[in-house]
Amino acid sequence: MQPLIVIPARYASTRYPGKPLVELTGATGEKKSLIQRSWEAAKQVGGDPRVVVATDDDRIRTAAEAFGAEVVMTSEGCRNGTERCAEAHKALGGAHDVIVNLQGDAPLTPHWFVEALIDALVEDADAGMATPVLRCDGRALNGFLEDRRAGRVGGTTAVFDAARHALYFSKEVIPFTSRSYEDDEATPVFHHVGVYAYRAQALKDYQGWPEGPLEQLEGLEQLRFLENGKPVRCVEVDARGRQFWELNNPEDVLRIEAMISEMSLI
Incomplete structure (x- = not known):
């Protein structure tokens, strides 16, 4: 069945209000909003997915519809992107087997990252969710x-077991390593x-x-799966020379x- 890619976007970010509409300059000097660049990244995913922007803000809705995106309005009560994806999926009829949350602050996400996640859910019957990890240089x-x-x-780091099921995610740098690279x-x-x-x-x-204490402390929505004993599959991906942030x-x-300039992205 056709995958659904949801790009959750809210205007009232605590750390960076208005972030989805911040303009980023491409390699040719063209400016595009963060939400547009994230949408364009989602449209590169194979398998002809349905791509929607999910927001509670009319400013984001107007901007997204102007560049051709399908928009689903969700409530202001969503506490994170996963809850917004769940609302959007329900509003669209709940008919998709696989739903992808491509966060609106990650415009450099390569399409093969998303494709690898969808494949991983097919392979790993125990996991209800899959997420990519990238070995740091x-x-x-x-x-x-x-x-x-x-x-x-900054970025989030992850540690996982031999079956590639997550042990923990953190905004601290884990595991600790004392050497320089x-x-x-x-690196590990x-x-x-x-x-x-x-x-x-x-x-x-x-x-x-409910939100658990670790999710509240770290501000990481995926920890809710771990705190409820649900396996999260970590899928190691290859950046193929691309930088990601x-x-x-x-x-x-x-x-x-x-990074956009270095990769010659428009």
Whole structure:
């Protein structure tokens, strides 16, 4: 069945209000909003998925419809992107077997990351949700550590067991390593990429679970699955030479624009 890709977007971000409408300059000098670049990334996914923007804000709705996106309005009560995806799926009739949450602050997400998640749910009957992890090179790890030293919340890291089921996700850099790495050297740290693929039942169950203490502390929605004993499949993906970064803070704009330019993205 056709997968559904939902791009949750809210205007009232605590750390960066109005973030979905922030403009990012491409390699040719063309400016596009963060939400448009995320939508364009979703449209690259194979299998002819249905792609929708889910928001509670008319400003985002107007901007998204202007560049051709299908928009689903959701309530202001959604506490995170997963809850917004669940609302959007229900509003669309709840007929999709696999729902992908491609967060609106991750415009550099390669299409093969999403395709790998969908494949993983087919392979792993135990997992109700799958999410990608990317082994950090020294350049990426040093970026994480620089953010933490500056008191900024940067990327999320993940640790998992031999079956690739998640043990924990954190905004701290885990596992701890005391050594230094060259920019192009592989490290033992895995960057959790903020994309999720859910089975429909798992997404429905999620709405009925209360926020747990770890989710509240870390501000990471995927921890609700772990706190309720539900396996989360970590899918190691290959960046194929591409850089990846989420837009978490205003300081990330220049970093992402440099990556866009380096990859010659319009």
